[in-house]
Amino acid sequence: MTAPEPQFDDFYRELILDHFRRPRNRGELADPTHRLEGVNPVCGDEIQLDLLIKAGQIDDIAFTGSGCSISQCSASMLTERLKGRSVAEAAKVLSGVRAMLIEGTPPGPDLGDLESLEGVARLPVRVKCALLSWNVLQDGLNSAAGA
Amino acid sequence: MTAPEPQFDDFYRELILDHFRRPRNRGELADPTHRLEGVNPVCGDEIQLDLLIKAGQIDDIAFTGSGCSISQCSASMLTERLKGRSVAEAAKVLSGVRAMLIEGTPPGPDLGDLESLEGVARLPVRVKCALLSWNVLQDGLNSAAGA
Amino acid sequence: MAHLDVARIQHDFPILKQEVNGRRLVYLDNAATTQKPRQVIDALVQYYETTNANIHRGIHTLAVRATDQYEAVRGKVAAHIGAANSADVVFTRNTTESINLVARAWGDANVGEGDEIVLSLMEHHSNIVPWQLLARRKGAVLRYADVRDDGTLDLDSLRALVGRRTRLVSVVHMSNVLGTINPVAEIAAMAHAQGALVLVDGAQSAPHVPLDVDTLGCDFFAFSAHKMLGPTGVGVLWAKPGLLETMDPFLGGGEMISVVKPEGSTWAQVPHKFEAGTPNIADVIAFGAALDYLRHLGMEAVREHEKAITAAAIEALTRLPGVTIHGPRNVGIRGGAVSFSVDGIHPHDVSTIVDSYGVAIRAGHHCAQLLMRRLGVPATNRASFYIYNDERDLQTLIEALRQAIKVFTHDSARTAV
Amino acid sequence: MAHLDVARIQHDFPILKQEVNGRRLVYLDNAATTQKPRQVIDALVQYYETTNANIHRGIHTLAVRATDQYEAVRGKVAAHIGAANSADVVFTRNTTESINLVARAWGDANVGEGDEIVLSLMEHHSNIVPWQLLARRKGAVLRYADVRDDGTLDLDSLRALVGRRTRLVSVVHMSNVLGTINPVAEIAAMAHAQGALVLVDGAQSAPHVPLDVDTLGCDFFAFSAHKMLGPTGVGVLWAKPGLLETMDPFLGGGEMISVVKPEGSTWAQVPHKFEAGTPNIADVIAFGAALDYLRHLGMEAVREHEKAITAAAIEALTRLPGVTIHGPRNVGIRGGAVSFSVDGIHPHDVSTIVDSYGVAIRAGHHCAQLLMRRLGVPATNRASFYIYNDERDLQTLIEALRQAIKVFTHDSARTAV
Numbered sequence A, B: 001m002t003a004p005e006p007q008f009d010d011f012y013r014e015l016i017l018d019h020f021r022r023p024r025n026r027g028e029l030a031d032p033t034h035r036l037e038g039v040n041p042v043c044g045d046e047i048q049l050d051l052l053i054k055a056g057q058i059d060d061i062a063f064t065g066s067g068c069s070i071s072q073c074s075a076s077m078l079t080e081r082l083k084g085r086s087v088a089e090a091a092k093v094l095s096g097v098r099a100m101l102i103e104g105t106p107p108g109p110d111l112g113d114l115e116s117l118e119g120v121a122r123l124p125v126r127v128k129c130a131l132l133s134w135n136v137l138q139d140g141l142n143s144a145a146g147a
Numbered sequence C, D: 001m002a003h004l005d006v007a008r009i010q011h012d013f014p015i016l017k018q019e020v021n022g023r024r025l026v027y028l029d030n031a032a033t034t035q036k037p038r039q040v041i042d043a044l045v046q047y048y049e050t051t052n053a054n055i056h057r058g059i060h061t062l063a064v065r066a067t068d069q070y071e072a073v074r075g076k077v078a079a080h081i082g083a084a085n086s087a088d089v090v091f092t093r094n095t096t097e098s099i100n101l102v103a104r105a106w107g108d109a110n111v112g113e114g115d116e117i118v119l120s121l122m123e124h125h126s127n128i129v130p131w132q133l134l135a136r137r138k139g140a141v142l143r144y145a146d147v148r149d150d151g152t153l154d155l156d157s158l159r160a161l162v163g164r165r166t167r168l169v170s171v172v173h174m175s176n177v178l179g180t181i182n183p184v185a186e187i188a189a190m191a192h193a194q195g196a197l198v199l200v201d202g203a204q205s206a207p208h209v210p211l212d213v214d215t216l217g218c219d220f221f222a223f224s225a226h227k228m229l230g231p232t233g234v235g236v237l238w239a240k241p242g243l244l245e246t247m248d249p250f251l252g253g254g255e256m257i258s259v260v261k262p263e264g265s266t267w268a269q270v271p272h273k274f275e276a277g278t279p280n281i282a283d284v285i286a287f288g289a290a291l292d293y294l295r296h297l298g299m300e301a302v303r304e305h306e307k308a309i310t311a312a313a314i315e316a317l318t319r320l321p322g323v324t325i326h327g328p329r330n331v332g333i334r335g336g337a338v339s340f341s342v343d344g345i346h347p348h349d350v351s352t353i354v355d356s357y358g359v360a361i362r363a364g365h366h367c368a369q370l371l372m373r374r375l376g377v378p379a380t381n382r383a384s385f386y387i388y389n390d391e392r393d394l395q396t397l398i399e400a401l402r403q404a405i406k407v408f409t410h411d412s413a414r415t416a417v
């Protein structure tokens, strides 16, 4: 075939070879301070996020769920990036991810590996998959702030 | 103007100069054997037809009504053509008029002056105006046959 | 009439280049439906040749492209009527369906036995029959505000009807027969003071005047794409922010659901909750091109152009023998739908004769039988103007009307050709 | 696959000449909506450039021409489904609206408290939600016939549900997920024996198989133009002769009335009674061109072509590692919508990857959540074929699927470009 190499293969390969096959922090916490769920009714993706927040710090974090590779990898990356970080930092990362996925803002240095999600912004119809766990996190941060 | 002469002027002129200005048998009969009404709800044309039928013969006939020139002229022509004729002949003329207006069949000799309605067949949207009084007549013939 | 470059506009409308009955087409039936510019026709062709796919559910490139283009038009609609949120814009088939949607999805839940709905005698059947059906379902009562002899709405009669039992006042913004523009903001204030909602039938205003739903103060605003350069098959219902959320669904099916279970379902977010099944995707997208076209001209300029040609039409018609105009003469309070009667000539005859001169006007009750009865006429003639009509069109109309009058009034007709 | 001259057909579809993501477009999402031939696009352009006018009421030349063209399509629709009278054909927006029309205009008057409506678990949401809404309004009960593991309708389970209280059996003719063609005539006999009416959702059959509503024996038949080469925004509801006359109106407004008085109105003859407001005139007329196109090909030939390509697809898919097909394998009892799952790869991922190879398939619940639950899957992939698809399209699909599987299963991926 002389046609150009399909552009999304790489994106998938990068994501999948890593987080899809070896999800980080997959499971449930024994004593979470926050347990939150999110469903994307349109495509059926589901995420459950457990948080152990103490003194403004995310001491532990874990997720379970089912759905497409993008929703599951995004959740895995989320946990990896935020474990042990402060709630304030989580909020900053969250808004950086949103800006990258929704507005197409180039990822800042604080996103770290999350920048590999940037490719999803080119797939508008899949953005909601990538955002699912982040929206769940938002609920968690809100209720942590309220508590 | 160099454009061709509009074709419907003539049609209108022929009809109007005669029946529209001097409608025949306009009015009501003192003692009709049949009085029938028809309305075209779409355009509001109305016709009332009075018939005096004795021994299979239309001894007298008259109409009143309101509406466009085509419906009123057609009614006037109807009365002129059928006054004093047999019910059987009326039925024949009726089907001749219908064929001419609906199927575009060229008028036979028994239509007489009614052939001047032929132009209406070129105005499909006005055919129902021309047919109104004939449909009322049909009701009359039906009830005469039933009586 | 220097508000629009009409010659250039005419150039954009392929249909205007054709002859009808051997004459130049003079299209003056714009209140029924308008012609479409090249830009709109091209948008349809472009869509079907490069994009066509079903929307909202698909992941493939065409589906994403079609969804984006479709959804973008909501924003253009919102901008056209001064609405803040495109999520308050529902696409329907036409004004009629928009009003029926409200009658079912809002009316069935909010109008009960003995409740009242206030309309006017100048309403189009589409703003009468849905309420008659609702009234029959619910035992509600309809009240009709009167129309004054000068063709304006009788506000006193309206005020007298709006009371405690009134749930809705539904009025036309611009009459399709009289041209009258109703003082909607004032009516809305009256209705809201009694706790009633207000629906505005904008079928004739959305194409012709600058709009701002906030200023109008209405709760629902309904109109049709086909009367404003857009394709047939697209209507709009706009509702005040928050209102759609409180309403039951209208049609059930694909696209409007969230979760379907055997015993019942939950609904998608508005506006999708009200768009069941595959929408009229191509025509919504082409409607976007129509809105672009109007925005480019500017609705202020459109309005000024129509005021000028309507004033000229009223003056010219008034000078013809036996012609009576129905509706206000002051173009400050009316649009370009001009109804008139000609003494001794039925409107159908007028229409047939002017048609033979290439002039398309409408004759009939214009889906306003209550108004016809109020005016005491079986039907009227109506010439209605739009952005591509000019003085020459008006002159052709007047000349054709002169011929019609001549045929009917002079024994000394010219000999047959 | 010699039943159709596919190369020549492809030539008629402008969109197929385009590239998507740098690849030849392979459009396999035909169950969602089909592409449109030049003839249909031309009919739209032709209409807007030479005819466009509002119908039924106008006397001028364009209005008469538009009305004639619009009404002529009713006859073509009747011919396509073997119906005797074009007056039994109502134009709607889509299948969804057709079914909602029956639910309101027939259902509200004929279904009461405790009455039952029998559906199946393979119904599209458009043939579920309208009945859920009706059931809620009237206190009626819905019953769902089961689907067998092989993807066919469980007729025994259906038979057990149809009884004295059944008012309506509403089933899909051909499943948009499984491809299954249901034995509608047998089901209709069952229903009629209990005095129930039968609605057939023909959204997937009207485009793909020769039809004869008499043989099917149903009372209502609903389908969409956009799934059979026609434009978006046109649906059809056919009803058995005499049935529409007994039904209440659905939407109220212009065109559907006879006489409007303040206190109530009388209705126009059918089918006009059910077409309130300005219809989607242009698209109905263009749908006529789509029906002409199909008639020209012959529905028997269309069916044979699809049987051949579907058989080839099922065979090729079955040979791919980890692929499971949902639905019957015998093309004698199924159409060309082929759903499948790929082990370990979510359908959305499959769809995104094959899309990058220019292949448009659908992934999701296909508006059939009850069926997804019955199949025990969150979603499926679906490739669906039509007259312009050929072996090469199938090969491209299979190749793209191979790549998707490779990406997800081999660590040893090719290095990034």
Ligand SMILES: Cc1ncc(COP(=O)(O)O)c(C=O)c1O
Binding pocket: C254, C276, C277, C278, C279, D031, D032, D094, D095, D096, D097, D124, D126, D127, D172, D174, D175, D176, D201, D203, D204, D224, D367
């Ligand atoms: C079986 C079936 N029924 C109903 C529908 C609904 O059709 P539409 O969206 O055109 O109303 C579809 C298509 O999506 C379908 O496949």
Ligand SMILES: Cc1ncc(COP(=O)(O)O)c(C=O)c1O
Binding pocket: C031, C032, C094, C095, C096, C097, C124, C126, C127, C172, C174, C175, C176, C201, C203, C204, C224, C367, D254, D276, D277, D278, D279
């Ligand atoms: C004032 C008014 N309301 C409603 C309608 C109905 O519009 P549609 O036929 O597009 O539903 C019309 C146009 O016919 C109209 O002029």
